[in-house]
Amino acid sequence: MSIASNLLQIKSSLPAHVTLVAVSKTKPVADLMEAYNAGQRIFGENKIQEMTEKWEQMPKDIEWHMIGHVQTNKVKYMAPYVSLVHGVDSQKLLAEINKQAKKHNRVINCLLQIHIAEEETKFGMDQQELEALLQSEEFRQMENIRVKGLMGMATFTDDEAQIRKEFLYLKSIFDNLKLQPETANFKPVTLSMGMSGDYTIAIECGSNMVRIGSSIFGSR
Numbered sequence: 001m002s003i004a005s006n007l008l009q010i011k012s013s014l015p016a017h018v019t020l021v022a023v024s025k026t027k028p029v030a031d032l033m034e035a036y037n038a039g040q041r042i043f044g045e046n047k048i049q050e051m052t053e054k055w056e057q058m059p060k061d062i063e064w065h066m067i068g069h070v071q072t073n074k075v076k077y078m079a080p081y082v083s084l085v086h087g088v089d090s091q092k093l094l095a096e097i098n099k100q101a102k103k104h105n106r107v108i109n110c111l112l113q114i115h116i117a118e119e120e121t122k123f124g125m126d127q128q129e130l131e132a133l134l135q136s137e138e139f140r141q142m143e144n145i146r147v148k149g150l151m152g153m154a155t156f157t158d159d160e161a162q163i164r165k166e167f168l169y170l171k172s173i174f175d176n177l178k179l180q181p182e183t184a185n186f187k188p189v190t191l192s193m194g195m196s197g198d199y200t201i202a203i204e205c206g207s208n209m210v211r212i213g214s215s216i217f218g219s220r
């Protein structure tokens, strides 16, 4: 199977309201170009340096999504061009994205990452940290970021019931968030959950953005 045919097959299987992020981390530009030529315009990377190198080399109508854990000292390298940062897991990081976006006269879209998995190693905030962030005066004054929704990763397991439970938990937090009034920097519309192994479950649980790598580009 080629990258283009994998991509088109997955795309045609997704409901219309679900956005596909093609996760191209570790893959060479030639592979990304194959997906690009098959029509893909949204790519996800998990390392800022690698994403920046690809951004420099590739057509400029691509939306670049940072899906990995972000170190505050590297935000400046992606601030000129990144279109959505999925893994924002602290107020400090959001403040740094705001600061760097301001330098470039931009508003950077962000998703807040919520910890839903059993594993300790997966990053993310809990519900209380999320509430504290959104209610803080510092957040209210951030004019160069926009919180567009939430992102989460389920436990890496074969236990479908476990995965479903975690995704439904994130969906409930998202639904709750949507009840809060929108402001200039708070417009929750995106729920990013689901990867190659679990995206069909994620969509059943209310995901509207899936991040798929190995099923498109092959194993890493």
Ligand SMILES: *Cc1c(COP(=O)(O)O)cnc(C)c1O
Pocket: 023, 025, 046, 067, 068, 153, 194, 195, 196, 197, 211, 212, 213, 214, 215
């Ligand atoms: C690598 C990665 C993915 C894609 O994983 P696949 O299993 O290859 O689809 C999705 N989300 C995040 C955060 C990742 O790091």
